[in-house]
Amino acid sequence: MTPILETRGLNKTFGAVTAAKDLNVRINKGEIVGVIGANGAGKTTFINMVTGYLPPTSGEILMDGKAILGLAPRAITRAGLARSFQVAQLFPELTVLDNLVIALAAAESPHPSFLKPLRTKARVAKAEEILAEFKVAAYRDARVTAVPQGSRKLIDIAMAMIGNPKMLLLDEPTSGVSVDEKGDLMDTVMAAVRHHGLTVLFVEHDMDVVRRYVSRILAFYSGEIIADGPPDAVLADERVRELVTGHSDHKPAANAGAREGSSVA
Amino acid sequence: MRLDKTELALVGLAVLLLLGGMVAPGWLIFLVTIALAKALVVQGVVMQMKAGLVSFGQGLFYCVGGYAVGMGGPFLGISAGLVLLAIGVVAAVGLAMVLGLLLTRYREIFFAMLSLAFSMILYGVLVKSQELGSTDGFNVNNWTLLGQTIAGGETATHVVFLLTVVAAAVVAFLLHRYYRSSVGMTCEAIRENEVRVEYLGLSPRWIQYANYVAAAGVSALGGGLTALAAGHVDPDMAYWTTSGEFIFIALLGGTGSVLAPFLAAIVFSLVRTYAIEFVPHAWQMILGFTLLGIVVFLPKGLWSLFTRHRPEAPVVPAAPQKTSTGGAGA
Numbered sequence: 001m002t003p004i005l006e007t008r009g010l011n012k013t014f015g016a017v018t019a020a021k022d023l024n025v026r027i028n029k030g031e032i033v034g035v036i037g038a039n040g041a042g043k044t045t046f047i048n049m050v051t052g053y054l055p056p057t058s059g060e061i062l063m064d065g066k067a068i069l070g071l072a073p074r075a076i077t078r079a080g081l082a083r084s085f086q087v088a089q090l091f092p093e094l095t096v097l098d099n100l101v102i103a104l105a106a107a108e109s110p111h112p113s114f115l116k117p118l119r120t121k122a123r124v125a126k127a128e129e130i131l132a133e134f135k136v137a138a139y140r141d142a143r144v145t146a147v148p149q150g151s152r153k154l155i156d157i158a159m160a161m162i163g164n165p166k167m168l169l170l171d172e173p174t175s176g177v178s179v180d181e182k183g184d185l186m187d188t189v190m191a192a193v194r195h196h197g198l199t200v201l202f203v204e205h206d207m208d209v210v211r212r213y214v215s216r217i218l219a220f221y222s223g224e225i226i227a228d229g230p231p232d233a234v235l236a237d238e239r240v241r242e243l244v245t246g247h248s249d250h251k252p253a254a255n256a257g258a259r260e261g262s263s264v265a
Numbered sequence: 266m267r268l269d270k271t272e273l274a275l276v277g278l279a280v281l282l283l284l285g286g287m288v289a290p291g292w293l294i295f296l297v298t299i300a301l302a303k304a305l306v307v308q309g310v311v312m313q314m315k316a317g318l319v320s321f322g323q324g325l326f327y328c329v330g331g332y333a334v335g336m337g338g339p340f341l342g343i344s345a346g347l348v349l350l351a352i353g354v355v356a357a358v359g360l361a362m363v364l365g366l367l368l369t370r371y372r373e374i375f376f377a378m379l380s381l382a383f384s385m386i387l388y389g390v391l392v393k394s395q396e397l398g399s400t401d402g403f404n405v406n407n408w409t410l411l412g413q414t415i416a417g418g419e420t421a422t423h424v425v426f427l428l429t430v431v432a433a434a435v436v437a438f439l440l441h442r443y444y445r446s447s448v449g450m451t452c453e454a455i456r457e458n459e460v461r462v463e464y465l466g467l468s469p470r471w472i473q474y475a476n477y478v479a480a481a482g483v484s485a486l487g488g489g490l491t492a493l494a495a496g497h498v499d500p501d502m503a504y505w506t507t508s509g510e511f512i513f514i515a516l517l518g519g520t521g522s523v524l525a526p527f528l529a530a531i532v533f534s535l536v537r538t539y540a541i542e543f544v545p546h547a548w549q550m551i552l553g554f555t556l557l558g559i560v561v562f563l564p565k566g567l568w569s570l571f572t573r574h575r576p577e578a579p580v581v582p583a584a585p586q587k588t589s590t591g592g593a594g595a
Binding site: 051072073074077078082083085089090091092093094098101102103105106107110112113114115116117118119159160162163 | 439442443445446447448449450451453454457458460461462463464465466467468472475479
């Protein structure tokens with residue numbers, strides 16, 4: 001089976017720093033993959049390379065078997081690979097409704113109209129449907145600047161999902177959200193993901209969130225993937241425990257950056 | 266076709282202006298004509314401001330529009346006023362299509378300074394070229410409208426006024442629709458967050474490019490009408506202080522409505538006219554204080570006087586999704 005996303009020998013260096021080292025990843029349709037690792041492990045660099053934000057130093061990136069390396073982010077988005085961001089990327093001075101309506105219009109055509117109104121009845125109705133699905137309908141006419149952080153994250157993810165992507169990359173969907181609210185947020189997101197039948201890869205620091213939602217984990221350390229497999233196996237892996245989650249009985253490596261506890265922020 | 270409040274206001278104001286033009290003195294008609302024509306140039310500045318770019322060189326297209334009218338007669342033998350205006354618009358659009366390929370790669374001060382550089386290049390070419398009129402520029406030849414010769418004097422003043430009011434109303438109507446269109450709203454989205462626009466599958470650069478080219482056409486029309494009204498064009502139309510004046514008017518009016526540049530241009534013309542009349546040696550200071558007052562007390566321009574008491578959309582306090590409120594957005 002051709003994977004939805006595949007990277008072959010992906011490398012990225014920033015001067016003397018290696019942010020990604022020989023990354024070989026295959027993500028199959030329908031998988032929910034969690035990416036874990038301490039800060040600086042290369043998780044966001046991986047997402048940024050795959051979505052065209054950063055050019056890799058070397059390697060290949062394929063989507064549905066076709067090379068997407070070198071394509072502009074917009075072309076990668078149109079190919080079906082959408083993403084959300086660690087800090088929600090919205091249009092702060094516009095209303096939440098307009099944010100979604102702009103995304104809907106963009107999904108319809110890469111050549112927007114000069115004179116036809118943006119806010120059509122059909123787009124507004126669809127946007128309201130999405131707001132309800134993501135439980136942010138209360139903010140329909142509010143400017144984004146007036147919306148709480150967690151709801152901004154949901155709107156950011158909703159906008160990423162609007163173009164019916166084949167695969168969704170979520171960069172720390174729960175960052176900036178309080179511990180007891182992460183569950184609500186992720187339940188909402190994952191319900192939408194299941195409803196739309198998406199393949200998902202998400203970066204997450206909270207191991208409880210990872211354990212609860214993913215079918216597979218990629219563990220990053222110093223730009224390398226040190227473990228890849230089902231959650232139970234990866235989280236029980238000695239190197240992952242030592243270098244990522246900080247649960248090892250052994251003394252952690254001096255530069256591992258991992259801490260005790262379920263979270264490694 | 267259903268008209269909204271702004272569109273109805275545009276139609277109403279255009280009719281009022283045309284009726285007023287039948288009884289107003291010549292000097293006032295001339296002042297309003299120049300103000301409306303310059304407001305069209307300012308519309309080009311505002312189009313770019315809405316997309317997050319500030320052009321310090323819109324005088325370039327103002328000058329191209331004006332010189333097309335001034336040179337169309339002696340160089341091309343064309344006297345039809347509408348054709349001369351169209352030549353100016355087409356020339357400006359063509360020039361913008363070339364310059365835009367470079368300019369839309371830049372943002373913020375780099376875009377501003379590059380746009381200024383191109384207008385100053387044109388200024389330099391005009392000043393140094395005898396064939397292009399040098400510092401004297403050109404007088405606009407007698408021109409025709411629908412076959413009738415417009416030979417100057419009161420008739421010419423009234424005809425240009427009529428032409429300018431109609432052109433301003435049509436452009437404002439189209440711009441109002443444009444600002445609510447997909448491209449218009451996407452321009453605002455680009456100003457807010459270019460990265461997100463890119464990740465929605467759109468090209469911010471090409472949308473900026475289209476907006477830049479359209480703005481050039483609108484500004485050139487303003488330049489052409491100014492040339493018809495003033496009967497003369499010279500290189501100062503491309504000089505940086507002229508572009509600065511357009512930014513002044515844009516800030517004075519704000520970007521809140523398509524009507525704002527017209528209001529601001531008329532206020533600017535009145536303030537300058539009376540400042541020169543009463544304080545001939547310090548009128549620039551009066552303009553400076555006016556701009557200072559606007560920036561301090563009305564940062565969103567004169568138009569905010571009409572909208573500042575309009576309530577923001579209410580935010581429901583109890584959101585269904587319990588979330589924290591910390592951190593900044595995009």
